[in-house]
Amino acid sequence: MSDTITVEELAELMKKAAGVTVAPEQLKQKYDSGFDTLGVDSLGLLGIVGELENRYGTPMPPDAERSKTPRVFLDQVNSALLAGA
Amino acid sequence: MSEPLPRRVAVTGIGVVAPNGNGTDAFWKSTEAGISVLDRITREGCAHLPLRVAGEVRDFAAESAVEERYLVQTDRFTHFALAAADRALDDAGLGRAYTEAAPFSVGVVTAAGSGGGEFGQRELQQLWGKGSRFVGPYQSIAWFYAASTGQISIRRGFKGPCGVVASDEAGGLDALAHAKRAVCRGTDAVVAGSTEAPLAPYSMVCQLGYPELSTETDPARAYRPFTEAACGFVPAEGGAMLVVEGERSARERGVEVRAWLAGHAATFTGAGRWEQSRDGLAHAIRGALAEADCAPEEIDVVFADALGVPDADRAEALAIADALGGHGRRVPVTAPKTGIGRGYGAAPVLDVAAAVLALQHGVIPPTPNVFDICHDLDLVTERARAAEPRTALVLSRGLMGSNSALVLRHGATKIP
Numbered sequence: 001m002s003d004t005i006t007v008e009e010l011a012e013l014m015k016k017a018a019g020v021t022v023a024p025e026q027l028k029q030k031y032d033s034g035f036d037t038l039g040v041d042s043l044g045l046l047g048i049v050g051e052l053e054n055r056y057g058t059p060m061p062p063d064a065e066r067s068k069t070p071r072v073f074l075d076q077v078n079s080a081l082l083a084g085a
Numbered sequence: 086m087s088e089p090l091p092r093r094v095a096v097t098g099i100g101v102v103a104p105n106g107n108g109t110d111a112f113w114k115s116t117e118a119g120i121s122v123l124d125r126i127t128r129e130g131c132a133h134l135p136l137r138v139a140g141e142v143r144d145f146a147a148e149s150a151v152e153e154r155y156l157v158q159t160d161r162f163t164h165f166a167l168a169a170a171d172r173a174l175d176d177a178g179l180g181r182a183y184t185e186a187a188p189f190s191v192g193v194v195t196a197a198g199s200g201g202g203e204f205g206q207r208e209l210q211q212l213w214g215k216g217s218r219f220v221g222p223y224q225s226i227a228w229f230y231a232a233s234t235g236q237i238s239i240r241r242g243f244k245g246p247c248g249v250v251a252s253d254e255a256g257g258l259d260a261l262a263h264a265k266r267a268v269c270r271g272t273d274a275v276v277a278g279s280t281e282a283p284l285a286p287y288s289m290v291c292q293l294g295y296p297e298l299s300t301e302t303d304p305a306r307a308y309r310p311f312t313e314a315a316c317g318f319v320p321a322e323g324g325a326m327l328v329v330e331g332e333r334s335a336r337e338r339g340v341e342v343r344a345w346l347a348g349h350a351a352t353f354t355g356a357g358r359w360e361q362s363r364d365g366l367a368h369a370i371r372g373a374l375a376e377a378d379c380a381p382e383e384i385d386v387v388f389a390d391a392l393g394v395p396d397a398d399r400a401e402a403l404a405i406a407d408a409l410g411g412h413g414r415r416v417p418v419t420a421p422k423t424g425i426g427r428g429y430g431a432a433p434v435l436d437v438a439a440a441v442l443a444l445q446h447g448v449i450p451p452t453p454n455v456f457d458i459c460h461d462l463d464l465v466t467e468r469a470r471a472a473e474p475r476t477a478l479v480l481s482r483g484l485m486g487s488n489s490a491l492v493l494r495h496g497a498t499k500i501p
Contacts, residue, residue, distance in 0.1 A: 017221070019157035039154050046222040054218055 321426025
């Protein structure tokens with residue numbers, strides 16, 4: 001596990017927590033697409049946040065689960081990891 | 086808005102996922118042949134429990150039937166429901182193009198008994214094993230009884246009236262009646278039915294509290310209603326979904342009316358009060374006949390509740406005689422569920438599917454595993470009986486006290 005969450009890890013989490021399969025390369029192209037267009041709804045995102053918190057042992061910011069796009073989400077969670085490190 | 090509301094409501098589609106058939110054709114073939122698929126339970130974590138025999142669905146690949154993003158957030162009982170709903174809609178010729186153009190014209194009603202026990206058990210194990218942080222967010226929606234209605238509606242974009250009925254086994258019939266009422270109020274079609282998945286450790290432990298449950302280990306002897314040796318019922322998983330549609334909509338779309346939902350009634354007599362269920366069931370039969378404008382002698386076949394407990398069997402046989410008079414002792418009675426298991430809310434919906442198929446094929450399926458009966462009923466056993474049934478009566482009683490009856494008429498029946 002690296003100390004920042006990569007797009008590869010996000011793709012893995014989307015499959016595990018929300019059952020949505022998207023290749024990391026494709027996800028990079030959809031950085032600014034809405035999670036809903038990718039098939040991840042609000043409960044799915046909540047599941048991803050929960051899984052990250054358990055993996056890294058650090059709380060994520062409350063706004064993380066309200067992120068509209070992968071870019072916003074990764075910015076939020078990686079800032080939190082950096083701060084907590 | 087100025088169209089008259091429908092007076093007649095039909096079954097235009099059937100979708101089945103059953104222990105004796107993954108699909109309607111396979112289901113009917115096994116049902117007509119009187120094949121019993123009751124067997125020892127093979128589910129992990131269940132071998133030490135006293136419930137040994139059930140009807141398992143062994144050839145259903147959820148990943149082929151349902152998209153992964155729905156699979157992760159649902160229990161097996163909803164996987165069955167999503168697959169059965171797809172099949173019913175295909176059977177009725179209600180494709181996505183049609184329903185996406187008119188989303189408010191289709192609703193969903195399901196009946197649920199045991200809910201998402203397997204999913205819930207997994208999350209509860211996380212809770213008590215690791216802590217609350219390890220419980221996933223889908224626990225909030227996956228195990229509760231309305232999950233199937235919600236997910237069918239979401240997945241297919243059905244924005245018409247939706248609901249869920251929780252009245253145990255009888256709920257399967259009540260959900261169809263609920264669907265019929267929605268159609269009579271102006272909805273074109275309602276996907277209605279029930280699927281259950283009670284064969285996981287937590288769900289099975291919940292059932293062990295029912296004194297009516299059979300703990301017999303021999304599948305051929307575990308579930309034999311109406312016999313001297315009756316020792317209770319065994320459960321099943323799976324179920325059926327139907328498309329319930331108004332006459333006008335069916336005619337406009339040019340689809341076949343498979344049968345008419347002619348009448349229904351429900352009563353309540355209290356949990357496990359089998360002697361009292363006699364009156365309750367007789368009352369429900371009379372109410373259903375009245376709504377169907379059907380005389381007792383017009384009933385050509387009865388699909389029995391067939392609980393398999395002597396008091397309950399006696400009450401049912403007497404209720405049939407009370408409500409149908411002399412005809413009650415002569416009318417063919419059958420209970421295909423003795424070869425499948427009694428799948429809680431799904432059981433009477435599978436009975437309705439079998440009844441519609443019996444009306445269409447002119448054949449009454451038999452009651453597997455049952456031979457000499459000790460009640461004054463003409464129970465069809467051993468093999469199917471050729472007949473030309475025009476009208477069927479389906480009965481269902483809930484362990485917690487509900488009694489329901491449904492009358493179906495052959496699709497070719499003319500308006501009087």
